[in-house]
Amino acid sequence: MKPRSRRGGGRPTIADVARKAGVSAITVSRALREPERVSKELRRQIQHAVGELGYMPDPNARALASARADVFGVLVPSLTNNVFAEVVRGIYDSLSDGPFRIQLGDTHYSGLEEERLLHLFLSQRPAALIVSGIDQTAAARRLLVTAGCPVVQIMETGPDPIDMLVGFSHFDGGRVATQHMINTGYRRVGFLGARMDPRSQRRLAGYRAAAEGAGLFDPRLVTTTPVPSSVSLGRELFREALAKVPTLDAVFCNNDDIALGVLFECHRASIDVPGKIGITGFNDLDMMHVAYPSVTSIRTPRYEIGRNAVAMALEEIDGNRPETRVIDLGFELIPRESTAR
Amino acid sequence: MKPRSRRGGGRPTIADVARKAGVSAITVSRALREPERVSKELRRQIQHAVGELGYMPDPNARALASARADVFGVLVPSLTNNVFAEVVRGIYDSLSDGPFRIQLGDTHYSGLEEERLLHLFLSQRPAALIVSGIDQTAAARRLLVTAGCPVVQIMETGPDPIDMLVGFSHFDGGRVATQHMINTGYRRVGFLGARMDPRSQRRLAGYRAAAEGAGLFDPRLVTTTPVPSSVSLGRELFREALAKVPTLDAVFCNNDDIALGVLFECHRASIDVPGKIGITGFNDLDMMHVAYPSVTSIRTPRYEIGRNAVAMALEEIDGNRPETRVIDLGFELIPRESTAR
């Protein structure tokens, strides 16, 4: 009985390919990983044997032998959030033709869960790690510093990256959105925020800076909740805000879902948008330009963040340490009907 | 020089734990995987040594030695589609406290890409495979039949599962949605469809069955496109449909994004909903009940599909082959203002 049949299950191994091609196993290994280091002739024979046998390298054996798995670990706070879905799509698109697999983890906005997943991912010795935000716990930060692989933090900019950083300024986004409404003539501009994760906090800070700069800040204008964001929550928050401050004449929303909830509530209550209430969202999902009235929003480079993060990590893996460690992809205010009065 | 320092990097191995606990490596291995097979005393010592050293098992070595990786392979046609995001969330939630990792693949609605990813996943010897839909290519089906692990197809029901199947009937969903509008009195009920993947095709077939049953079918009422779905596309399709059939008095939309686009376009063009046009969506996203007017939709058990798929696979992994191989989770028509005339 062949020893190989004992376990696993008789799949062709590198030794089978080597035998068939009349070379040694290590040459097959090289032909697969660094083709240019093997003569043309052998390369051809080996390719042929691979095709004939339907050989596929075992990633587990490879990872064990080389102490390095061809895996990108990706940690996002939410899988269902549209924003991260776009980022993840950017990552997948950038990695789909290379040798890398993706290990995706959902931290549920929890620092502890992030640490747990980091431990899990690190035990695989990933090729690179992409993590969301810059507010890792001290323990998580320590893990990342000693990860032994490129680490890219995404979604934000900031002064002190663990390794590399791609994103934009949420503070500035909040500030610009708010300033836009102030410039348009709104005077009682509220802030509506769900979840209130660190990035939402910074948007709120930007809102506050703009409001204070215009002498228009009033804490009662701020309505937030730790509850996860949704369109229906947008409606609730707006009702609450209006009950608190009946003179409210505009809202900067945490994100587009909230903004949409506000828009629907205005329809339902026959509140004129933008006449009576101005609305600005955040992220500029496709639906914002279709909505009636169309909704002003901050367009954020989500897909591009994913692509840039991968590109930077790949550069570093290839040995070309990227010069710039922090990339600010910026954002864009898209004024629309909901603030056009 | 310690041989271990040659590669990898001096992380504690099972041998280190064994030495520290004064037992053999195999006993540590057992204590970790099947604690009840090791005496209480040794278990305690080993746990202590593990904690002390911060030992984490190497999943690659484990997978190589046991010819089985603790990985669930999950194949979905789109990462950004809200529907699949919910399914994936169900899968993650069900798996987050166990030993299993998740390998997520995006087929982009392509059978060829599905085959490629299947090869990739299979080379890891996953513990289970979850794939979307029942329209695999012949080659993909062959791969799945011989996968050597539980396979769960999700999203649909059907007569001939590869192994196990969890979902609901898209045909019936389309039929019920259409019948509802016919019952409500709409006579020129159109179908608006984006992407037109196999599930959309079956919803269309259900629509057609209901329309023909009432003697109301007219091919000109059907407007579809292979373009991916979006809210803005909903607007385009609706305009197109209306131009084709000015007497159109209702639309069954492929999904809620399309329905939302229709709703906005009706607002913009001052078309009364539900008076002039009735709208029914599909999936019942949160926003549908918040919209004004609120939108009738078919509520689909997306999250539950994910959870059930994992539960079935885990049962089979544990050696309890599930009796029922096909689970129909059904759906629910949620009538709302958009069809209430």
Next chain:
DNA sequence: CAATTCAATGGTAGCGCTACCATAAATCTG
């Protein structure tokens, strides 16, 4: 043309873990 470098290939020894089998001690059986 001997000495040196280089390019192409091979041999060996693990990577960290678990399947399989062996062993020893404890428990059960009639």
Next chain:
DNA sequence: CAGATTTATGGTAGCGCTACCATTGAATTG
């Protein structure tokens, strides 16, 4: 209480691959 069975542990031999070093012959050099 001898023999059979069970329970708890250990030893050995890989899993399939690659890092490291060795070898060979050809190309290059002064």
